[in-house]
Amino acid sequence: MEYSFQITYFCTVDKREQIILAAMKLLCEKGVQATPMSAIAKAANTGMGTIYNYFPTKEALINGIYLHIKTAEILVMDTALDETKSLKLRFFHFYTAFVHYYLKYPYSFAFMDQFHSSPVILEETREAGKANFLPVIELLTDGQKQGLIKEMELESLLQFLSGTINTFVRWLQTKPAKQREVLLKQQLRMVWDAIKE
Amino acid sequence: MEYSFQITYFCTVDKREQIILAAMKLLCEKGVQATPMSAIAKAANTGMGTIYNYFPTKEALINGIYLHIKTAEILVMDTALDETKSLKLRFFHFYTAFVHYYLKYPYSFAFMDQFHSSPVILEETREAGKANFLPVIELLTDGQKQGLIKEMELESLLQFLSGTINTFVRWLQTKPAKQREVLLKQQLRMVWDAIKE
Amino acid sequence: MEYSFQITYFCTVDKREQIILAAMKLLCEKGVQATPMSAIAKAANTGMGTIYNYFPTKEALINGIYLHIKTAEILVMDTALDETKSLKLRFFHFYTAFVHYYLKYPYSFAFMDQFHSSPVILEETREAGKANFLPVIELLTDGQKQGLIKEMELESLLQFLSGTINTFVRWLQTKPAKQREVLLKQQLRMVWDAIKE
Amino acid sequence: MEYSFQITYFCTVDKREQIILAAMKLLCEKGVQATPMSAIAKAANTGMGTIYNYFPTKEALINGIYLHIKTAEILVMDTALDETKSLKLRFFHFYTAFVHYYLKYPYSFAFMDQFHSSPVILEETREAGKANFLPVIELLTDGQKQGLIKEMELESLLQFLSGTINTFVRWLQTKPAKQREVLLKQQLRMVWDAIKE
DNA sequence: AATGAATGAGACTTCATTCAT
DNA sequence: GATGAATGAAGTCTCATTCAT
Numbered sequence: 001m002e003y004s005f006q007i008t009y010f011c012t013v014d015k016r017e018q019i020i021l022a023a024m025k026l027l028c029e030k031g032v033q034a035t036p037m038s039a040i041a042k043a044a045n046t047g048m049g050t051i052y053n054y055f056p057t058k059e060a061l062i063n064g065i066y067l068h069i070k071t072a073e074i075l076v077m078d079t080a081l082d083e084t085k086s087l088k089l090r091f092f093h094f095y096t097a098f099v100h101y102y103l104k105y106p107y108s109f110a111f112m113d114q115f116h117s118s119p120v121i122l123e124e125t126r127e128a129g130k131a132n133f134l135p136v137i138e139l140l141t142d143g144q145k146q147g148l149i150k151e152m153e154l155e156s157l158l159q160f161l162s163g164t165i166n167t168f169v170r171w172l173q174t175k176p177a178k179q180r181e182v183l184l185k186q187q188l189r190m191v192w193d194a195i196k197e
Numbered sequence: 198m199e200y201s202f203q204i205t206y207f208c209t210v211d212k213r214e215q216i217i218l219a220a221m222k223l224l225c226e227k228g229v230q231a232t233p234m235s236a237i238a239k240a241a242n243t244g245m246g247t248i249y250n251y252f253p254t255k256e257a258l259i260n261g262i263y264l265h266i267k268t269a270e271i272l273v274m275d276t277a278l279d280e281t282k283s284l285k286l287r288f289f290h291f292y293t294a295f296v297h298y299y300l301k302y303p304y305s306f307a308f309m310d311q312f313h314s315s316p317v318i319l320e321e322t323r324e325a326g327k328a329n330f331l332p333v334i335e336l337l338t339d340g341q342k343q344g345l346i347k348e349m350e351l352e353s354l355l356q357f358l359s360g361t362i363n364t365f366v367r368w369l370q371t372k373p374a375k376q377r378e379v380l381l382k383q384q385l386r387m388v389w390d391a392i393k394e
Numbered sequence: 395m396e397y398s399f400q401i402t403y404f405c406t407v408d409k410r411e412q413i414i415l416a417a418m419k420l421l422c423e424k425g426v427q428a429t430p431m432s433a434i435a436k437a438a439n440t441g442m443g444t445i446y447n448y449f450p451t452k453e454a455l456i457n458g459i460y461l462h463i464k465t466a467e468i469l470v471m472d473t474a475l476d477e478t479k480s481l482k483l484r485f486f487h488f489y490t491a492f493v494h495y496y497l498k499y500p501y502s503f504a505f506m507d508q509f510h511s512s513p514v515i516l517e518e519t520r521e522a523g524k525a526n527f528l529p530v531i532e533l534l535t536d537g538q539k540q541g542l543i544k545e546m547e548l549e550s551l552l553q554f555l556s557g558t559i560n561t562f563v564r565w566l567q568t569k570p571a572k573q574r575e576v577l578l579k580q581q582l583r584m585v586w587d588a589i590k591e
Numbered sequence: 592m593e594y595s596f597q598i599t600y601f602c603t604v605d606k607r608e609q610i611i612l613a614a615m616k617l618l619c620e621k622g623v624q625a626t627p628m629s630a631i632a633k634a635a636n637t638g639m640g641t642i643y644n645y646f647p648t649k650e651a652l653i654n655g656i657y658l659h660i661k662t663a664e665i666l667v668m669d670t671a672l673d674e675t676k677s678l679k680l681r682f683f684h685f686y687t688a689f690v691h692y693y694l695k696y697p698y699s700f701a702f703m704d705q706f707h708s709s710p711v712i713l714e715e716t717r718e719a720g721k722a723n724f725l726p727v728i729e730l731l732t733d734g735q736k737q738g739l740i741k742e743m744e745l746e747s748l749l750q751f752l753s754g755t756i757n758t759f760v761r762w763l764q765t766k767p768a769k770q771r772e773v774l775l776k777q778q779l780r781m782v783w784d785a786i787k788e
Numbered sequence: 789a790a791t792g793a794a795t796g797a798g799a800c801t802t803c804a805t806t807c808a809t
Numbered sequence: 810g811a812t813g814a815a816t817g818a819a820g821t822c823t824c825a826t827t828c829a830t
Contacts, residue, residue, distance in 0.1 A: 015815090031316040033230050036799060038817095047816035049802080058800065110314070117310045117367070119228040152383045155368065160387060163364020164357060170314070171356040186349050190357060194391035212790090230799095233824050235792090244791035246827080255825065409811090425710040427624050430803055432813090441812035443806080452804065507708045511701070511761070513622040546777045549762065554781060557758020558751060564708070565750040580743045584751060588785035606794090627820060629796095638795035643822065 016054045017068075019044045021107075024065050028110040032062070032120065063125040066115060069108045070129035076101045077135050087143050088196075092188055094136060095165070099184060102169045109169055133158060149195050157195060164191055213251045216241045218304075221262050225307040229259070229317065260322040263312060266305045267326035273298045274332050284340050289385055291333060292362070296381060299366045306366055330355060346392050354392060361388055410448045413438045415501075418459050422504040426456070426514065457519040460509060463502045464523035470495045471529050481537050482590075486582055488530060489559070493578060496563045503563055527552060543589050551589060558585055607645045608659075610635045612698075615656050619701040623653070623711065654716040657706060660699045661720035667692045668726050678734050679787075683779055685727060686756065690775060693760045700760055707757075724749060740786050748786060755782055 022044035026035040037058055041048040055061035076097050082090065102109040115121055140157055143149035149157070168187050172180055219241035223232040234255055238245040252258040273294050279287065299306040312318050337354055340346035346354070365384050369377055416438035420429040431452055435442040449455040470491050476484065496503040509515050534551055537543035543551070562581050566574055613635035617626040628649055632639040646652035667688050673681065693700035706712055731748055734740030740748070759778050763771055 029316065032228075033799095034316070037801080038799085041817090048800090048818095049816055050814080052801065053814065056801095113314045114316075117307070119226060119231070119311075150383075150387070152387075153380070156380060156383060159364050159368040160361060160384070163360045167356050167360020167363070171352065183350075183353060186347075186353060187357070190347070190391040193393075194387040196390075234826080235824070238792085245793095245825090246791050247789080249826070250789070423710060425623075428710070431805080432803070435813085442804090442814095443812050444810080446805070447810070504708070508710075511704045513620065513625065513705075544777075544781070547774075550774060550777060553758045553762040554755060554778070557754045561750050561754025561757070565746065577744070577747060580741075580747060581751070584741070584785040587787075588781040590784075624820095628822080629820085632796090639797095639821090640795055640823075641793080644793070647822095649821065 015046060015050065019046065019051055019054060019061070020065050020068050023061055024069075024107045024111050027062065027065070028107050028114060031114075059120060059122075062115065062120050063122055065111060066121050066125055067128060069105075069112060070132060072105075072108065073098075073101070074132045077132060087139070087146060087148055088192065090139060091143070091192070094139060095161075095188060095191065096184065098165055099169055099172070099187075102165075103172065103180070106173060109173075113166065113170060136161075147197055150197055160194070161191065164194075212241075212243060212247060216243065216248055216251060216258070217262050217265050220258055221266075221304045221308050224259065224262070225304050225311060228311075256317060256319075259312065259317050260319055262308060263318050263322055264325060266302075266309060267329060269302075269305065270295075270298065271329045274329060284336070284343060284345055285389065287336060288340070288389070291336060292358075292385060292388065293381065295362055296366055296369070296384075299362075300369065300377070303370060306370075310363065310367060333358075340392075344394055347394055357391070358388065361391075409438075409440060409444060413440065413445055413448060413455070414459050414462050417455055418463075418501045418505050421456065421459070422501050422508060425508075453514060453516075456509065456514050457516055459505060460515050460519050461522060463499075463506060464526060466499075466502065467492075467495065468526045471526060481533070481540060481542055482586065484533060485537070485586070488533060489555075489582060489585065490578065492559055493563055493566070493581075496559075497566065497574070500567060503567075507560065507564060530555075537589075541591055544591055554588070555585065558588075606637060606641065610637065610642050610645060610652070611656050611659050614652055615660075615698045615702050618653065618656070619698050619705060622705075650711055650713075653706065653711050654713055656702060657712050657716055658719060660696075660703060661723055663696075663699065664689075664692065665723045668723060678730070678737060678739055679783065681730060682734070682783070685730060686752075686779060686782065687775065689756055690760055690763070690778075693756075694763065694771070697764060700764075704757065704761060727752075734786075738788055741788055751785070752782065755785075 019040065023035075023040045026040055026043055029035075037051060038048055040061075041051055044051070051061065055064055077094060082093065085093070136158065137154060140149060140154060144151055164187070172183060175183060216237065220232070220237045223237055223240055234248060235245055237258075238248055241248070248258065252261055274291060279290065282290070333355065334351060337346060337351060341348055361384070369380060372380060413434065417429070417434045420433055420437055431445060432442055434455075435445055438445070445455065449458055471488060476487065479487070530552065531548060534543060534548060538545055558581070566577060569577060610631065614626075614631045617631055617634055628642060629639055631652075632642055635642070642652065646655055668685060673684065676684070727749065728745060731740060731745060735742055755778070763774060766774060
């Protein structure tokens with residue numbers, strides 16, 4: 001009885017997320033053209049029409065997934081930035097949190113890896129996803145003011161960092177879990193050396 | 198007669214590249230699902246059937262483009278690595294050559310950016326593209342032996358470098374040409390600081 | 395209390411007609427395939443399920459509208475035929491009443507215009523709609539007996555008349571209201587000349 | 592050999608007409624919603640995609656059929672109007688030709704009957720179909736100038752005539768062929784009496 | 789070798805209908 | 810009785826691929 005209640009609850013409340021998760025998995029594994037909406041419906045345990053109650057088109061679904069991930073990223077960063085710590089430590093926390101987040105949700109990472117520069121993602125959607133960077137921007141400008149971080153264009157720094165994170169995570173996924181912390185330390189050293197004054 | 202020969206020559210010899218270039222452009226701008234073979238044929242000024250004389254399927258064409266780009270990359274690197282120069286200079290040359298190459302062929306870059314982690318690219322194709330890295334590997338191991346470059350896993354260094362290049366070029370494309378050399382210098386400084394001992 | 399009663403009254407008693415009127419409008423303006431049941435429900439201010447309490451299928455709804463209009467036509471004709479007047483006058487009254495009725499309810503007219511020969515209307519429904527013609531038949535046979543109307547097959551006369559009415563009304567709708575009475579007189583003259591002995 | 596050539600000729604040249612004829616038949620018999628494009632393709636002996644080489648949408652196909660019929664009507668009328676005959680005779684010839692045409696092509700007639708006032712037919716298409724009326728207009732104005740035909744708005748006359756033709760043909764189709772000429776004479780008498788001065 | 793009309797499998801999407809609330 | 814989210818069968822349409830020219 002208890003169990004059947006759980007099921008009902010899950011089905012009615014979280015249908016949208018069910019769909020997003022199922023679609024994300026399939027899109028990562030097979031690619032856009034190889035995952036028909038019917039397959040997503042089956043994987044999400046819904047009727048095909050139900051998906052269209054939440055997303056008007058397949059493209060809208062993909063953009064929806066993009067935003068879903070970007071929104072989740074924000075939460076990670078907010079918790080990672082503890083203002084009482086030293087700047088270098090805060091930077092390491094932030095970088096580590098990001099890496100851990102993507103290691104924990106490999107489909108989110110794989111999805112972003114595949115779609116971040118795909119024409120399927122609308123400019124509008126991309127813009128909406130940029131809010132996340134605000135706390136990092138603050139961190140970096142603080143660092144520059146304190147003379148700890150190189151005096152260069154902020155955007156340049158941001159691009160550099162996000163590029164290193166993506167490539168690093170993709171590579172880390174191929175490594176056994178027990179080596180990862182060591183490799184992360186090496187990476188942090190390289191990245192910090194790169195941006196520090 | 199002369200004229201008709203020219204036409205024939207043009208059609209038979211260059212048709213494969215015509216197709217690749219037209220397809221690359223469309224795939225970058227519209228995405229896979231939004232560029233039918235008929236559109237590629239029209240853009241390449243050929244019949245649809247002609248494409249199938251060179252590539253057995255659409256997927257094969259996409260993988261063909263991938264290899265076409267990877268092959269061109271090799272040439273860049275070979276010319277960039279002049280063994281008489283100092284190691285740091287050779288590194289700078291290599292990095293600069295790569296950046297310039299992608300700035301010069303933005304569709305090649307956009308294509309790799311979009312497809313490098315797409316399931317459409319077969320594992321087999323990916324393997325074939327890895328040969329390019331050999332000269333860089335040599336450069337980095339040399340550096341490590343000479344105590345100039347951090348003693349860490351080679352693959353780790355490679356991943357780090359390719360990640361920084363991709364993100365950097367993507368960002369550089371949004372900047373006016375006259376600023377680019379300055380920004381490249383900043384980037385080189387960051388990257389070298391990151392990997393140097 | 396009063397208020398809530400009103401609401402209830404409105405909802406239960408008139409719901410069927412609400413639905414018929416909303417559906418008629420939409421079907422005329424958009425056509426069958428372009429008016430989903432959901433659109434009808436919205437226009438009728440009901441839930442989609444409510445429609446199915448009154449009509450088992452969409453086809454049944456369309457046939458229901460057909461009969462609704464045919465039933466209303468009867469009322470018009472009954473009042474138009476005052477047996478104390480001369481036969482010509484009675485004919486004019488009947489024809490005029492019909493024209494006025496359709497001018498007053500343009501959606502009824504447009505609906506019949508569109509569906510009178512559509513395969514969606516079942517033969518059964520068509521039969522049920524034919525009762526209306528009885529008073530007209532009587533009028534015409536009377537006229538033939540009195541030597542006022544041409545001696546020809548009754549059905550032939552009926553078809554002729556209904557054809558002229560439909561086309562005339564469709565055309566009259568495009569004319570400003572103030573011209574209509576003059577045009578109706580012209581039409582009556584033509585029609586009467588056509589059928590009179 | 593000869594025969595097989597004929598077949599080939601038929602298939603390549605007339606594919607568009609094949610489709611129109613098959614579609615017209617099905618649409619008349621089943622209605623729009625009950626005739627899927629797949630059924631039309633099967634009836635026309637083509638692949639479904641072939642239809643879309645000639646008509647971009649189902650709606651365009653229906654509009655195409657409308658124009659196809661309207662175009663055929665013109666031919667009928669041109670041959671029917673022999674300027675050396677008396678005006679009354681010319682009118683009878685025109686009316687008779689029209690009736691015979693629709694009796695000969697019952698699907699053309701049934702199609703027009705069902706779609707002439709359907710929202711599926713675009714205003715644009717309707718306009719294009721109006722050219723046909725020119726010869727008839729000429730005939731009627733001639734008649735008015737000669738004092739043979741009632742002095743009333745031309746459009747009024749046209750609407751009246753087309754209304755009578757449609758209804759008459761629809762009814763005639765239910766009659767055995769041998770009675771038709773007699774009934775046509777009755778009809779001509781009624782119509783002429785209606786419009787003559 | 790080059791072509792592109794023809795093809796039909798299969799994609800996306802709609803919508804009549806149901807049923808739990 | 811009223812509702813509308815959920816459903817999936819079935820529709821329209823696309824497009825990779827073929828093959829006769």
